[in-house]
Amino acid sequence: MKIEILGTGCAKCKKTKEAIEKVLKENGKEAEVVKVEDFETILNYGVMITPAVVVDGEVKIAGKVPNEEDIREWVA
Amino acid sequence: MTDIFYPFQWIADKLTYELFGINPETHLAASVNFIIYDVLKIFFLLSVMIFAISYIRTYITPEKTRKVLGGKKGLRYHLMASLIGTVSPFCSCSSVPLFIGFVEAGVPLGVTFSFLITSPLVNEAAVAVLWATLGFKATAIYVVSGIVLGVFGGYLIGVLKLEKYVEEFVYKIKVGNTAVGQENLSVKERAGTAFEGVKEIVGKVWIYVIIGVSIGGIFHGYAPEGILAKYAGEDNLFAVPIAVILGVPLYSNVMGMIPVVESLIGKGLPIGTSLAFLMSVTAVSFPEMIILKKVLKKELIAIFVSIVAASIIFTGYLFNILL
Numbered sequence: 001m002k003i004e005i006l007g008t009g010c011a012k013c014k015k016t017k018e019a020i021e022k023v024l025k026e027n028g029k030e031a032e033v034v035k036v037e038d039f040e041t042i043l044n045y046g047v048m049i050t051p052a053v054v055v056d057g058e059v060k061i062a063g064k065v066p067n068e069e070d071i072r073e074w075v076a
Numbered sequence: 077m078t079d080i081f082y083p084f085q086w087i088a089d090k091l092t093y094e095l096f097g098i099n100p101e102t103h104l105a106a107s108v109n110f111i112i113y114d115v116l117k118i119f120f121l122l123s124v125m126i127f128a129i130s131y132i133r134t135y136i137t138p139e140k141t142r143k144v145l146g147g148k149k150g151l152r153y154h155l156m157a158s159l160i161g162t163v164s165p166f167c168s169c170s171s172v173p174l175f176i177g178f179v180e181a182g183v184p185l186g187v188t189f190s191f192l193i194t195s196p197l198v199n200e201a202a203v204a205v206l207w208a209t210l211g212f213k214a215t216a217i218y219v220v221s222g223i224v225l226g227v228f229g230g231y232l233i234g235v236l237k238l239e240k241y242v243e244e245f246v247y248k249i250k251v252g253n254t255a256v257g258q259e260n261l262s263v264k265e266r267a268g269t270a271f272e273g274v275k276e277i278v279g280k281v282w283i284y285v286i287i288g289v290s291i292g293g294i295f296h297g298y299a300p301e302g303i304l305a306k307y308a309g310e311d312n313l314f315a316v317p318i319a320v321i322l323g324v325p326l327y328s329n330v331m332g333m334i335p336v337v338e339s340l341i342g343k344g345l346p347i348g349t350s351l352a353f354l355m356s357v358t359a360v361s362f363p364e365m366i367i368l369k370k371v372l373k374k375e376l377i378a379i380f381v382s383i384v385a386a387s388i389i390f391t392g393y394l395f396n397i398l399l
Contacts, residue, residue: 008172008367039172039249039370046252048138048177049170063170064272 001031001075002057006042007050015065016051023071031075081117081208088113107297114289114335117208119282123274125204130273132163134266138174141191142181151231154190157183158226161194162219171364172371180251185242186234193384194226197359201277202330205285206354209338210347217399218351221391225359229383241376281331288332292339305344315349316392320385323356330357347399352392359384 003020007013017035024031036042036054045054049063055074060066079085088109092098098105141160145153171192178188198219207215261269308315326333337350365377372380 039176040245042173043176043180043249043251046139048142048173048251050173064269065276067272 001029001055003031003033003074004036004054005033006036006045006047006052006054006062008037008039008042010050012065013051016053019066019068020053020071023068024075027072027075029075084113084116084120087116103297105297107293110296110339111289111293114209114292114338115286118205118285118289118335119278121204121208122201122278122281122285125200125207126274126277127270129163129200130270131266133273134261134269136160136163138164138177142178142183145178145183145187145191146181147183148187149184149234151227153184153187154227154230154234155223157187157190157230158194158223161191161226162198162223163200164191164195172367175368175371176246176249177251179242179246180249184234185239186230186232188230189233189380190226190230193229193359194222196361196364197225197355198222199358201281202334202354202358205331205334209335210341210350214347214351217347217395218354221351221395222355222359225355225384225387225391229380229387232383233380236379238376238379241373241379243371243373246371284329284332285335288329288335291332292335292337295336295339296342299339299343302344304340305346308345308349310346310348310396315346316352316389316396319349319353319392320356320388323353324360325362326357330354333357346396348392348394348396351395352388355388355391356385359388 005013005017005020007016013035017033020033023029024033042050042052045052045059047059047062051065052062053060053066053074060074061070091112092105092109093100096108098108141164145157145160175188175192178191179185203215203219206218308319334354337345337354341347341350360381365381368377368380
């Protein structure tokens with residue numbers, strides 16, 4: 001599984017990454033977590049408000065830090 | 077008319093004079109009472125306001141906004157962009173993707189700027205704190221000025237035809253379609269999102285509010301009456317521009333600045349000068365300029381800052397004369 005975190009390095013993007021890594025660890029799941037900071041890629045996904053999370057090419061959330069429940073659903 | 081905030085004053089009085097037993101005649105009592113009253117009122121209004129706006133916001137997505145404004149010219153659309161700006165979330169880290177998204181959808185540069193100017197200027201947290209401290213009238217003036225500023229500033233940028241000062245790569249980016257829909261949310265889901273908004277913003281600004289109210293409270297209790305009327309009153313023509321220049325580096329602390337300004341007004345700082353100062357704190361910030369530099373050439377940034385700063389100074393003088 002590939003999880004991309006879209007955002008240009010604001011505090012919320014960091015929180016998003018931490019939340020995702022925490023849920024992955026708790027559930028013993030493996031995934032490639034990458035941060036995407038380049039505007040072109042972010043906009044190609046149609047995202048205008050960051051942070052956003054893309055799981056295997058599908059935008060799951062944009063504009064806010066996901067809660068753990070959401071993340072658990074995505075990685076299940 | 078009874079003051080709807082009377083219960084907060086009652087609590088502040090009880091705590092200051094009875095629980096803490098401070099003599100009401102003292103400077104200390106004035107400061108402590110000011111701090112308690114302000115903190116209660118600010119956090120109450122902050123929560124209510126953020127909840128309401130976050131709820132409305134679940135209906136307004138950037139995708140919809142850029143579709144509505146795409147290819148539209150005319151003052152009407154500047155007004156619309158500016159109004160959408162008032163309820164849009166603003167994190168300076170989103171300003172570039174939003175800017176590109178708007179341009180790509182064919183939203184004229186001037187209309188985009190109407191959005192970009194009003195959005196940080198009129199945000200629900202600042203409005204709540206303003207309302208709690210300076211009252212409804214000053215807040216209404218601030219909000220209306222913020223919208224007029226966005227409409228006027230964006231319109232001017234549109235008239236000046238500055239498209240050539242946007243970095244070329246912006247026009248080449250293709251914006252994809254997102255599937256994240258907020259279209260079919262239930263009331264409960266919208267309320268949940270709104271509640272999270274309250275938690276997030278209050279969690280971020282409370283410390284600035286407390287610091288600001290404490291500084292304001294000390295000033296309120298101990299500074300001599302009318303001290304600012306003497307040095308920064310309406311007859312001092314330099315006061316407004318100086319206030320605007322001072323406001324620029326203080327960008328992130330507007331929540332803390334507002335209670336301080338409240339106490340300054342109490343000591344005679346004119347309302348126009350005060351509002352101009354707060355507008356410059358929110359509207360023009362270095363970090364945002366640095367971020368926008370990625371998509372705008374420096375000429376356009378300079379024009380943008382000059383128009384906004386000049387309009388704020390004008391607004392300051394105007395309300396010093398009118399009020």
